[in-house]
Amino acid sequence: xxxxxxxxxxxxxxxxxxxxxxxxxxxxxxxxxxxxxxxxxxxxxxxxxxxxxxxxxxxxxxxxxxxxxxxxxxxxxxxxxxxxxxxxxxxxxxxxxxxxxxxxxxxxxxxxxxxxxxxxxxxxxxxxxxxxxxxxxxxxxxxxxxxxxxxxxxxxxxxxxxxxxxxxxxxxxxxxxxxxxxxxxxxxxxxxxxxxxxxxxxxxxxxxxxxxxxx
Amino acid sequence: xxxxxxxxxxxxxxxxxxxxxxxxxxxxxxxxxxxxxxxxxxxxxxxxxxxxxxxxxxxxxxxxxxxxxxxxxxxxxxxxxxxxxxxxxxxxxxxxxxxxxxxxxxxxxxxxxxxxxxxxxxxxxxxxxxxxxxxxxxxxxxxxxxxxxxxxxxxxxxxxxxxxxxxxxxxxxxxxxxxxxxxxxxxxxxxxxxxxxxxxxxxxxxxxx
Numbered sequence: 001x002x003x004x005x006x007x008x009x010x011x012x013x014x015x016x017x018x019x020x021x022x023x024x025x026x027x028x029x030x031x032x033x034x035x036x037x038x039x040x041x042x043x044x045x046x047x048x049x050x051x052x053x054x055x056x057x058x059x060x061x062x063x064x065x066x067x068x069x070x071x072x073x074x075x076x077x078x079x080x081x082x083x084x085x086x087x088x089x090x091x092x093x094x095x096x097x098x099x100x101x102x103x104x105x106x107x108x109x110x111x112x113x114x115x116x117x118x119x120x121x122x123x124x125x126x127x128x129x130x131x132x133x134x135x136x137x138x139x140x141x142x143x144x145x146x147x148x149x150x151x152x153x154x155x156x157x158x159x160x161x162x163x164x165x166x167x168x169x170x171x172x173x174x175x176x177x178x179x180x181x182x183x184x185x186x187x188x189x190x191x192x193x194x195x196x197x198x199x200x201x202x203x204x205x206x207x208x209x210x211x212x213x214x215x
Numbered sequence: 216x217x218x219x220x221x222x223x224x225x226x227x228x229x230x231x232x233x234x235x236x237x238x239x240x241x242x243x244x245x246x247x248x249x250x251x252x253x254x255x256x257x258x259x260x261x262x263x264x265x266x267x268x269x270x271x272x273x274x275x276x277x278x279x280x281x282x283x284x285x286x287x288x289x290x291x292x293x294x295x296x297x298x299x300x301x302x303x304x305x306x307x308x309x310x311x312x313x314x315x316x317x318x319x320x321x322x323x324x325x326x327x328x329x330x331x332x333x334x335x336x337x338x339x340x341x342x343x344x345x346x347x348x349x350x351x352x353x354x355x356x357x358x359x360x361x362x363x364x365x366x367x368x369x370x371x372x373x374x375x376x377x378x379x380x381x382x383x384x385x386x387x388x389x390x391x392x393x394x395x396x397x398x399x400x401x402x403x404x405x406x407x408x409x410x411x412x413x414x415x416x417x418x419x420x421x422x423x424x
Contacts (some may be wrong), residue, residue, distance in 0.1 A: 115298035122263050122292045123312035123364060133311060137302045214302050215346040 007176045007185055014172030015192055021158045021168070026091040026151065032094065033101025034139075038131070040106050049103070058099030064160050067092040072166040089161045097154060104146045108139035142210040152197050170195070176214040216241055217399070218263070221395055222271035223255040230423040231257045234271075237418050239368065242397035244390065246414035248407060253420040256295075259370050262401065263290045277365065288316070291361030297353045299345040299360070305332065306341040309360045315353055317364065324363070331359040335389065351382040358389065368399045375406050387413055399402040 036055070039047050058066070071088035074081045083091060112135055120130040159170035173189030176182070217239040224232040231254040240244045247255045260266040262273070262284030273280050275289060282290055300308050309328040313319045332341060335355040345353055349384050354374065361369055371390075375383045383406075390400060390413055410417055 113298070115294060115296055116300065118265055119292075119294065119298040120312075121302070122288065122290065122317040123360070124286065124288045125312060126316075129315055133315065141302070170322065203315055211302075214344040 014169035029097035036102035171186035288364035291366030
């Protein structure tokens with residue numbers, strides 16, 4: 001028990017890093033994903049092709065590789081872009097998750113009946129009013145379960161930041177485990193991940209319930 | 216008064232409307248009838264700005280008018296499938312556009328919407344969602360939603376097609392009562408009997424051969 005209290009502070013520090021990557025990635029990639037999806041559904045051929053390439057690239061390569069590339073690769077390419085570790089991690093995660101969210105949102109957008117746009121049009125709503133007030137809520141209802149999947153994935157994916165030297169939850173557990181030759185830190189890490197996913201699963205259920213009020 | 220002159224519209228080379236002209240007098244009911252494929256709905260969609268016309272002219276009260284670019288909601292539409300917003304309550308369906316598109320005072324909008332709903336026998340349904348309504352009720356919400364924008368002309372696309380016969384008479388009564396309030400109405404229907412019961416003027420369209 002004493003041992004647990006001893007290592008808990010470092011694990012909680014790691015949890016803080018995990019959560020901050022998690023929250024900030026969602027804050028940026030959800031809206032960006034929606035915007036990319038709108039672009040994918042638009043008539044601009046060039047925009048469409050660019051977005052298709054981006055999504056192919058992000059979904060077609062491992063997130064681990066993307067992380068390494070953003071942190072170590074960009075400076076080497078002579079771009080002059082040297083990002084601090086944390087910023088690099090965030091950029092890689094946002095780029096990656098935006099691509100996944102974009103595809104989920106696109107599926108949602110395409111299942112909205114054209115009549116909804118027409119109604120909004122004759123009621124003189126602007127494009128953005130239509131998206132915000134009419135389309136987005138309906139898309140949300142459709143995509144919440146799939147988004148939920150990605151959200152739960154993201155909590156665990158965030159452990160990849162160890163590769164560029166950031167101290168997240170899993171790394172904190174690893175360090176303690178090899179220092180003290182004990183499995184207990186890793187068990188605790190598992191429990192903390194489970195607790196986090198339980199909380200977010202519960203939150204997602206509440207979101208689904210909100211959208212369950214109408215059909 | 217709405218006046219259309221020589222309206223033409225093709226879809227990928229296929230002529231749908233070939234020189235349609237019509238006049239709709241204020242406060243009257245114009246029925247557009249004809250077999251399916253005749254372009255009734257296309258004509259209505261052109262009038263309401265959902266399709267761009269290829270040729271021709273539209274005049275409203277003697278002034279040229281383009282329903283696609285007009286900022287005001289001069290033309291109201293009651294769609295065949297009603298197209299209510301499923302995520303909004305009945306009241307919100309009616310108040311949304313006046314509030315955010317016309318930027319009217321929310322309280323005044325709500326008060327007026329409640330009166331409209333009451334007039335259309337929807338009192339007590341304000342907080343229900345569209346999925347909780349019957350077909351006839353949905354249609355009346357759709358009418359209320361269009362009227363809340365104070366259009367000069369109200370258009371209906373096949374208002375009787377999705378209703379059972381008893382409700383048909385109810386729509387007729389609503390349309391006629393709106394006429395008493397001097398609302399100008401254009402009704403697309405394939406139901407000739409229905410048209411005969413309500414129309415001041417009938418336009419027959421037929422497929423372009």
